[in-house]
Amino acid sequence: MTDQPDARPETPSTLLLDERDGVLTITVNRPEALNALSPTVIDELRAVIDGVRPRVGEGSDWSLRGIILTGGGEKAFIAGADIKQMSAMDRASADAYTARAQELTSWLEELPIPVVAAVNGFALGGGCELAMACDFVYASENARFGQPEVALGLIPGFGGTVRLQRFVGAAAARELIMTGRRIDAAEAQRLGLVSCVFPTPEALLAGAHAALAEVRAQSPLAVARSKATIRAVELLSPRAGLDAEREAFAACFDSEDMREGTTAFIEKRRPSFTGR
Numbered sequence: 001m002t003d004q005p006d007a008r009p010e011t012p013s014t015l016l017l018d019e020r021d022g023v024l025t026i027t028v029n030r031p032e033a034l035n036a037l038s039p040t041v042i043d044e045l046r047a048v049i050d051g052v053r054p055r056v057g058e059g060s061d062w063s064l065r066g067i068i069l070t071g072g073g074e075k076a077f078i079a080g081a082d083i084k085q086m087s088a089m090d091r092a093s094a095d096a097y098t099a100r101a102q103e104l105t106s107w108l109e110e111l112p113i114p115v116v117a118a119v120n121g122f123a124l125g126g127g128c129e130l131a132m133a134c135d136f137v138y139a140s141e142n143a144r145f146g147q148p149e150v151a152l153g154l155i156p157g158f159g160g161t162v163r164l165q166r167f168v169g170a171a172a173a174r175e176l177i178m179t180g181r182r183i184d185a186a187e188a189q190r191l192g193l194v195s196c197v198f199p200t201p202e203a204l205l206a207g208a209h210a211a212l213a214e215v216r217a218q219s220p221l222a223v224a225r226s227k228a229t230i231r232a233v234e235l236l237s238p239r240a241g242l243d244a245e246r247e248a249f250a251a252c253f254d255s256e257d258m259r260e261g262t263t264a265f266i267e268k269r270r271p272s273f274t275g276r
């Protein structure tokens, strides 16, 4: 990890935040630079996600049940790392920058609530990598995905070599990374990178909210444990993964949510979950 402290501004300069119905929408808002990930954007995203953590998870009041990450303006989700700022970095500052960005992607994966990437335009390089660290990747028809780092003399550095092949398989990942080719939303869905495509950016946001409303009706504890187990087993062999799943499944039988969910089913009523 890095030894630089996080910037924790009261009001982020590069993000718009909007919270309603237990869902926090984070909009990266630098449309003049196609929402490129400057070090300030990374630090502000880190500060926001860090601030969310006490509000979610076992022992919390579960006041947040989901996050939507999207891009400001009409052209881009996030057009990658900020090439202008990056061009002035040396090896040490690039290493610190990428460590902070990689840690941010791990935080998103570790949050006990779902994060939806609402990709409403270019998701290139670090933008595609940030989307892949989210739980659901939804896109509007104008979305364009790609890992164009090779055109800059770089390789993906925010987890792209690891995550892209998990989504699309090794063959397609090799091709996309080594050609730097951009693909549209339909192809991204065909390859498995995107799970839902919406006709417009407005429909995309509505779709993301609708998915999180579905999540909100479920046991927060079970959703959190599902996410954690999916992440844990990804790193294991299939046998060890099944063991980890069995253990996490059995642990649900100690929760109030499991008792409530099964009882509500039998009593033909809606469950009232507490997240305990």
Ligand code: DAK
Pocket (backbone or CB within 6 Å): 032, 033, 034, 036, 079, 080, 081, 082, 083, 084, 085, 086, 094, 095, 097, 098, 122, 124, 125, 126, 127, 148, 149, 152, 154, 155, 156, 157, 158
């Ligand atoms: N960074 C900075 N500014 C950007 C930008 C970016 N990634 N992308 C676009 N902009 C700026 C443009 O410079 C332009 O600003 P002005 O010239 O008007 O001041 C403005 O946004 C509008 O862009 P365009 O005029 O280019 O718009 P177009 O519609 O013509 O083209 C485009 C859109 C998305 C095709 C084009 O902008 C483009 O190709 N952008 C660059 C996309 C890209 O290559 N992204 C990947 C960046 S590499 C690392 C770890 C990770 C990474 C790096 C290092 N370490 C291990 C150290 C990650 C790397 C990347 O993400």
